[in-house]
Amino acid sequence: MNRREFLKWSSFMTVSVASATVLTACGGGDSTSSSGDASNAGSVPRSFSLGVASGDPKPDSVVLWTRVDGGDGVAPINVSLQVALDPDFKSLVLDTTVSAEAQWDYTLRHKVTGLAANTIYYYRFAAGTAMSTAGRTWTAPAAGQSLAQLRFAYLCSQDWSANHWAAFDTLQNEDLDFVVHVGNYVYEQLNRPNVITPPRDPQHGDFVLPDGTKLADGSIYATSLADYRMLYKTYRSDARLQRVHARWPVIATWGDHEFSNDAWQDHQTYTTDDSTPQTARRRNANQAWFEFMPADVPFDQGNPSFQNIQVYRAFSFGDLATFVMTDERLYRADHEITEQSAGGAIGSRYVVGKSLVDSAEAARLASAANALTPVSMLGDTQRQWWQNQMSSATTAWKLWGNEVPLLRMQTNGFNTVVDAVTQAVISTDSSLPPLESIFHAAIQGDLTDAVTQNLRPAPFSRVHQLGQQGGFDEADIQATIAALNQMLPPYSLMTLLLLNADMWDGYNAERKSLMQFLANGGIRNVVSLSGNIGAFMAGPVMDDFDATTPQPVMVDLVTAGISGTSLTTQYEEFLNGTAQTQAWVDALLSGSGLAPFSDSLKTNNSWLSYVDPDAQGYAVVTLTPATLSCTFTKMNPITGGQVPAVNNAIAGTQVVVVNANTPAVTVATA
Incomplete structure (x- = not known):
């Protein structure tokens, strides 16, 4: 296999070894390797419009990257690479030529080895008269070296x-x-x-x-x-x-x-x-x-x-x-709950009943003799x-x-709905807010019965009784109960929910x-x-x-x-997106009973020391x-x-x- 074929089928990570001694740069900071793009003289003008990059710093190496513009999709482009200890490129440790291949869309990944640990280097590429931006990179400290501090962004x-x-x-x-x-x-x-x-x-x-x-x-x-x-x-x-x-x-x-x-x-x-x-x-x-x-x-x-x-x-x-x-x-x-079984992302990956995920995981583990492979x-x-x-x-x-x-x-869908329905009831009459705790207990009991027995519509018998005791007209009580039922989501959402099972x-x-x-x-x-x-x-x-x-x-x-x-916007998208086909979402939201999302996260996840979901x-x-x-x-x-x-x-x-x-x-x- 010749070199061209090897590059075509290998990972194409070219490698150079930096010089142990500083090379003299002819012409100082304006010099470039004379070999850059020599085989492509007179071709389409070159450029480096995507800039330069470096990555994976190790004590003796770093990977340098660029992409050359102007290739014809067939012929390679010779590119010179210089690495120096100074931003003016007077103290070179590498001056070499690499080939940008059409096979890899004229991108270059060049690993430079033999570098000094915990050292800043500068690098640049050239093709013909085109010069890239100069990049700055750094090598990791040597293994075991005593460090007082490390600082990075993620x-x-x-x-x-x-x-x-x-x-x-x-x-x-x-x-x-x-x-x-x-x-x-x-x-x-x-x-x-x-x-x-x-x-x-x-x-x-x-x-x-x-x-x-x-x-x-x-x-x-x-x-x-x-x-x-x-x-x-x-x-x-x-x-x-x-x-x-x-x-x-x-x-x-x-x-x-x-x-x-x-x-x-x-x-x-x-x-x-x-x-x-x-x-x-x-x-x-x-x-x-x-x-x-x-x-x-x-x-x-x-x-x-x-x-x-x-x-x-x-x-x-x-x-x-x-x-x-x-x-x-x-x-x-694959996710524990399949999209097909749930009918989509909701209920399979997002806002998923925790008990459903737990049971599905347990079944997979049992079928694999408790091996973790399928989960x-x-x-x-x-x-x-x-x-x-x-x-x-x-x-x-x-x-x-x-x-x-x-x-x-996680979030408790049942508690959220109870709170929202309670707020909807007491907002209908200015005389009711002092009775909020009584209505909350009644609604909690009514919905517990409804979910447990899968009653649709929910009878709201306790709410009905409170309405009668308050002297409300029966037609008004029944209208209120009908409106409350419009607020109820599927009972599968009125449980402990995982927000994201992905x-x-x-x-x-x-x-x-x-x-x-x-x-x-x-x-x-x-x-x-x-x-x-x-x-x-x-x-x-x-x-x-x-x-x-x-x-x-x-x-x-x-x-x-x-x-x-x-995350807050994603949550709102879920609610508003579901509202296009489910009347309960608008009704639930209009009840003004949904706590701010960040408060809900803190309430239901005591281990969160800090959260800002928006x-x-x-x-x-x-x-x-x-x-x-x-x-x-x-x-x-x-x-x-x-x-x-x-x-x-x-x-x-x-x-x-x-x-x-x-x-x-x-x-x-x-």
């Missing part, structure tokens, strides 16, 4: 079509070592028919996928390799995102939208038919992610499986932190790898780059197994850095959230998306041997069609602190 959910990207500009004011991305770097679906559509960044215009597949609701999702490449090209065209990549190395894993919403393995969930695999589409998504992310991961294009890439990997930073990045999509089992998010191999990483880490902290939250998020709440047995592993091994100072739920949250992860006295094992810190739809932003972590301090930075929204100016983009910050050897969160006061 991000997620940067939706091109919702809200704005000013967070990338405010991030430039942070003093960081590196950046972590925990998923949803791109969104595969365009023209999503949201009931509530957040305003879009005016810098983000419409774009069209080369191929795409149209759904019945009019939305279009990426399907071909060209589609997925177009997503990354479009997102990387934003100068604010380019500046982040040019300034810091990024460690990234993926979420669902890099392939398909709420995906599992190579399956989509747009319709109730999620049983048909989409292997070719999954492989296209894998390849595009590999081409456009500066990640030191293996990818085998010749492997016909959809599991032809491994993005889970680990990093160490001196004696201070081990960082474990997991893949929670490629190996996960796993990580898969057997990755789970064992995760355990090995956690047990073998000798650093002060073990940090987990985790796509979706570990924290339980996150770890839908994979509870494996979560408990992981927590038991940590507890039994005495593994302390484990903190999950999660996202992709549209909220800021913080709290301890319990050994068993359902236990009478659950015990904290580790901590989960959840960041809101850069620009994704907030937010966009990012998190910055300052790590020392004694403490992990995390600052949640919340962004102001678009107003009047304008993105807030950088000096007014931040709505506020909240600091939460985790002390070493204590799986608890302290919420700092102003």
Whole structure:
């Protein structure tokens, strides 16, 4: 096999070894390698419109990335690469030529080894007369090196079509070592028919996928390799995102939208038919992610499986932190409640009866002799790898780059409805508010009977009796009872509900197994850095959230998306979307009995030390041997069609602190 064929079928991660001594740069800061693009002289002008990036910093290496514009789709382009110790490129440690191949859409992933640990480097690419932006990167401290501090940001959910990207500009004011991305770097679906559509960044215009597949609701999702490449090209065209990549190395894993919403393995969930695999589409998504992310991961294009890439990997930073990045999509089992059985996403993935999920999980475990395989998010191999990483880490902290939250998020649908119906009754007459507690007890009893006996319509006998005692006309009492019945949701929603079974709440047995592993091994100072739920949250992860006295094992810190739809908006979309076909939602809302969403979350989830469910932003972590301090930075929204100016983009910050050897969160006061 010749070199060209090897590059075509290998993972195409080229490698160079940096010089142990400083090279002399002829001509100082304006010099470039004379070999750059020599074989393409006179061809279409080159450029580097998507900027540069670096990633996966290790003590002796880092991956550098760019994409060359102007290729003809067939011939390779020679590109020179320089790496230096100074921003003027006078102290070069590497001056080499690499080949940008059409096979990989003229993207370059070049791993530079032989670098010094804990050192800042500068790099740039050139093709002919075209010069890229100069990038700045950093190598991790050597294993065991004593570190006083590490500082990094972690991000997620940067939706091109919702809200704005000013967070990338405010991030430039942070003093960081590196950046972590925990998923949803791109969104595969365009023209999503949201009931509530957040305003879009005016810098983000419409774009069209080369191929795409149209759904019945009019939305279009990426399907071909060209589609997925177009997503990354479009997102990387934003100068604010380019500046982040040019300034810091990024460690990234993926979420669902890099392939398909709420995906599992190579399956989509747009319709109730999620049983048909989409292997070719999954492989296209894998390849595009590999081409456009500066990640030191293996990818085998010749492997016909959809599991032809491994993005889970680990990093160490001196004696201070081990960082474990997991893949929670490629190996996960199907959701416990299938879309077909529930008739859609509601009841299968969102707002799901907890008892239904528990019984479905128990049945799968029993059929597998209690093996976690059919109820796993990580898969057997990755789970064992995760355990090995956690047990073998000798650093002060073990940090987990985790796509979706570990924290339980539940709500009591029965109590919510009782409160809402009570408010509706007492609001009908100014003389009733002093009797609120009496009506609340009566309604609670009436609805308990109705749900237990599955009575439709609910007789509301206690309410009827109170109305008679109050001297109300019988016709008015019956009209009130009829109106109350219009407010009642399906009884399946009047129970303890999990808000999102696509996150770890839908994979509870494996979560408990992981927590038991940590507890039994005495593994302390484990903190999950999660996202992709549209909220800021913080709290301890319990050994068993359902236990009478659950015990904290580790901590989960959840960041809101850069620009994704907030959890509150998602909740409102659920209510308003359901109202199109279910009269009870409007009636329930008009009762003014629904508590604010954040209050409901706090009431039903005592382990949440902090929650802001209506937010966009990012998190910055300052790590020392004694403490992990995390600052949640919340962004102001678009107003009047304008993105807030950088000096007014931040709505506020909240600091939460985790002390070493204590799986608890302290919420700092102003």
